[in-house]
Amino acid sequence: MNNREIIKLNLKKHWREYEAFLILIAALEGLMMIYGVMNFDFSNFKRQLYFTCYVFLFCCSVAALIINRICLKRPKLENLSISNVCVYNSVLIFWSAVISALDINGGGYPVTYMTILAAIGSISSVPPLMYSVFALCSSAGMITIVKIMGAGGTFQLHIPFFLNHIIFLLVVIAVEARNYHSVKQQYLLEQQLEELACLDGLTGISNRRSLDSYMEKLMEEGSSFSFVLLDVDNFKSINDTYGHQEGDTSLISIAHILTEIFGEHVFRYGGDEFAVISFENAESTAEKMALVNRRLRERNTEYVLQTCSGVYYNEERDDERRIFERADSALYEAKQNGKARSVIYGTSAYKV
Incomplete structure (x- = not known):
């Protein structure tokens, strides 16, 4: 059983939960857009970036929801549905990295990034290698944005931040790898049971x-x-x-x-x-x-x-x-x- 089959089976089995996740993300971003319109000072470049990120993710979530609903009802479009999941997950991870970079630069913490990265690992059966690449690349992007935005100022990232972030990445990658392995074993067992249920015990042919x-x-x-x-x-x-x-x-x-x-x-x-x-x-x-x-x-x-x-x-x-x-x-x-x-x-x- 390859990675695409696992993603497809997991999506078919948990499509309601995945759509609920998409709806929740879209609703949150919609609320943040309303909050931004009512309270942001759009002469501030950072606020412009925040608002642009909200609009971008809202549009991506709605598009992913529509594509997912259309593709799941048409077996010929299953591959497009899998691609949709992978692309949306990567967009969501990198989006959260940008938002957290803005938060860190303002004296906050990368809570959004850590929450989204952990959620993706638990909701979607992303292959561990792909998940690790997403996590490392998005973390590097987040730190790069923080460095660029803080260049010339007094804001600096210190060793405790990097140590804590490395520990977080190692933990979420390990947990995701374990979850993926468990999901894979579960589907293999279900497949074996289904095959046995469809075979005649005496002759070995289909029943x-x-x-x-x-x-x-x-x-x-x-x-x-x-x-x-x-x-x-x-x-x-x-x-x-x-x-x-x-x-x-x-x-x-x-x-x-x-x-x-x-x-x-x-x-x-x-x-x-x-x-x-x-x-x-x-x-x-x-x-x-x-x-x-x-x-x-x-x-x-x-x-x-x-x-x-x-x-x-x-x-x-x-x-x-x-x-x-x-x-x-x-x-x-x-x-x-x-x-x-x-x-x-x-x-x-x-x-x-």
């Missing part, structure tokens, strides 16, 4: 839950595909005669052969039933199901392992229920007409 999710995706995209529903001929007899362990072995063999022929879109529907999604037409898909049975008959066992299947080609944008019903109807016809055959829904054609 019915995964099938439902994938079908829903195909329905949304309006894709055309062949849907195959199949089960094992005389599976109960295999279990009764050779034992359940041998029955499990036969299911694993079927899953393996189906995957070799059809690729990854093979699912264990339940019991001895499997489902396949093929992006070829119904005739080609039925030919492949005939190949599956030939491969199964080549196994060196005491019994013949074979399947019946029903194929339905979805090109009318049917819903999932109707697709399943039609494939199941074709499967029923295949089983009624004999063993080891594949029937295409709506035709009398079958492949043995």
Whole structure:
């Protein structure tokens, strides 16, 4: 899992909190703008800089909020959403450095900078290296501005300031790195659990839950595909005669052969039933199901392992229920007409 994926997952999971953060920043800057208009002496250059910074961050926060809202609703714009987060975070950090430089020059403390830097580290899953670069560069910029503004005057930064600031940077960078590592481990664990929840424990292929999710995706995209529903001929007899362990072995063999022929879109529907999604037409898909049975008959066992299947080609944008019903109807016809055959829904054609 790379840095972009972590930022994307964190943004999707906590988008409400992130938007609340943007709204809060915009509201605060709006209030500061009103305060500035009512109380600032704009003949003072420092007050002009303060007010300009307020307006700048207010505009950036509103723009980031709008971009974030638009991008999160459009999967194709996810990369733009990630870039938006990274750019806004960097702008916010450097903005706080400028404000704190003005505060320090006026005899205050870099409270704004320290607060924003700590908040960014806790709210956004910024990679530690990127966060460290932002922190060091913005700190250097803050100190440079203070030096320039205080040049020729009596104001000086002393050793205690630098020691305290270095300790602060080391602490926030260490805490952010730890938080990032924790978030990464959490998402990796969630990903593993999700993968396990979508896999069949016996055969290792995708399960019915995964099938439902994938079908829903195909329905949304309006894709055309062949849907195959199949089960094992005389599976109960295999279990009764050779034992359940041998029955499990036969299911694993079927899953393996189906995957070799059809690729990854093979699912264990339940019991001895499997489902396949093929992006070829119904005739080609039925030919492949005939190949599956030939491969199964080549196994060196005491019994013949074979399947019946029903194929339905979805090109009318049917819903999932109707697709399943039609494939199941074709499967029923295949089983009624004999063993080891594949029937295409709506035709009398079958492949043995």
